[in-house]
Every structure is written in structure tokens, then in C-alpha cells.
Amino acid sequence: MPKLTADNVEDILRKGDSARLPDKVSAKFEPGQQVVVRNLNPLGHTRAPRYIRGKTGIIDRDHGVMIFPDTHAAGTGKSPQHVYSVRFEAAEVWGPDSMFPGRRGAIYIDLWDDYLDRA
Template structure:
């Protein structure tokens, strides 16, 4: 889906400011706690770590929840969404609890009956072995499919319909598009594809190359 997370190449966000070399991992103490809570919450929501489901939760956030609350605020908001999706938490439960901590006397919604998805990864990590031969080869010109994806995908909107060159044929990996929705791992070959900035953003773009990891079903021959 094309949510707030797929903002690469869009205008109006101002200049990119790289992080300082001495920037701490957590600038404030609450950020470390938010990191741990998000990891634990995603594990509780589906009885295991599914990074694709977590990314899908982030891309479904509204603008304020994704941008205004900062990086680790985004993690907390996505974790809450996963917990409500799995009926571990009732919608609004966290907000009600926070208001009660301020002595506002809000009635908290009752805890629902959990409905966690049936999820069990076949192995650790995301790399898998497939029996098929890679459809594309080193140095081959390929085109990212111009397709609208209703659910989760790792195919950026700004690259769809554009042509690049296969730089590396990577090991096969779990397909995020299905794994994020608990519809199976569907492992397939992955390719590092080099795109020219002028191909992606026109003749006025700053000259550079961009290398993206592309799943096999994202690509076609030009």
C-alpha cells in the first residue's frame, strides 16, 4: 500500500539532514523503553517476531502518528496497532490508561478475547532456500512493475515502471507482501538492482545511482 511510509522522491519535506557522528542511540531515556516495548508487543501480538507485520503497522499510521511523534513514537504507535489488531488490547485502552494516570477518572474499555494470527516462521531470520532458478541474471536490464498494491509491499512507489540493471543475485528470502498478512512466507529470489537518478526523477535530478533490493515478483523484462 502507498502510505505515509512510502515518501521517497516526494516533494515538500525539506532537505535531508544526516545524523551526527556522535549521535547517541537513544537521545532520551523513554526512547529505549519504547524500543523494548515495541519489540515485546510485536511478539505478543502474533506469538513471534514478524518484522513485515510490524512494518505494515507503521505504514498504516496517520501522518501525525508516523511523523509528529518521532521515530520511537512511531514504533510505539505501530506496536499499539498490532496489539489492537490481535485483540490483545481494546481500541483506546492505552489512551484511557494514560488519562487515568493523570487522575482523570476515565472508564477503561474491557479487555477483549485475544485473536492472534496463526503464525510460526519456518526458520530463523528471513533467508530461505528455493528450488527454482533465478529468473534474472547479473547485468540484465529489468523493470520494476507498475502495480498498485492494496496491502504491504517493499516495492517503493517512486521506482515502479522504471528500468535498472541487476547488480547482484541475492539469496532467496521471505516475501514481505504475504508474510506481513500472515498468508505464508512465499520465499523467492531477491536482486540488488541499480537505478540511475535521472531514470527515476528526470534530467534535473542530482546525478547518482540507487541500489534497491527487489523481490522477483516485483520485476519484469523491459
């Protein structure tokens, strides 16, 4: 990676940096499938928020293969794998009465293959 200088900064910012990887990795899930978030509590970095662990949702869409943050933060590699938007009904996450009273509601969270099991 080049050092950011007055000459290259605009170019580099414009180009950006995608977490998308070219690796051919098969998806463990497909849209419409029910999944449950693993009850993971690593001491290192993770992007599976506490409030969603153990909850059941439905794969909404597959975003393709991306860098896995847990291993990337630990310096142990990019662990290419699929990321999905997963839909969780409000009542599944917060109980039947505690959220969105009287209306339909859902939370969509982006989760990687390694965070998910088939429900």
C-alpha cells in the same frame, strides 16, 4: 518461538533471524539483465517503493532466496523467491536535471522476483 526471558534473551538476540530460505527456487534474472519494476499498487504491505515503480534498472547482484514480504505480511505464506540489488541510474528515476547535477549517480534497491519484469 519461545517467549523472551532473562535466560534466553541474549542467546536469541545473538542468533538473530534471517529472511533467507533454504528453498530451491530458480532465479528469474541474472546480474547484468535489464528489468522494469511492475506498477504495483497493492492495498496491503509491499516493499517496492512508489518512486521506483515503472522504472528500468539493471540487476547488480542476486542475494538468493528470501521471504516475500507482501504475502508474509498478509499471512498467506513466505512465497520463497530471489531478491536482487537493482541499480537505477539517477536520471532514470528523477529525470535528467533533477538529481545529482553534474555527476554520476545511482540508486540501488533490493527487489524481489515478483516486483520485476524483463525490460
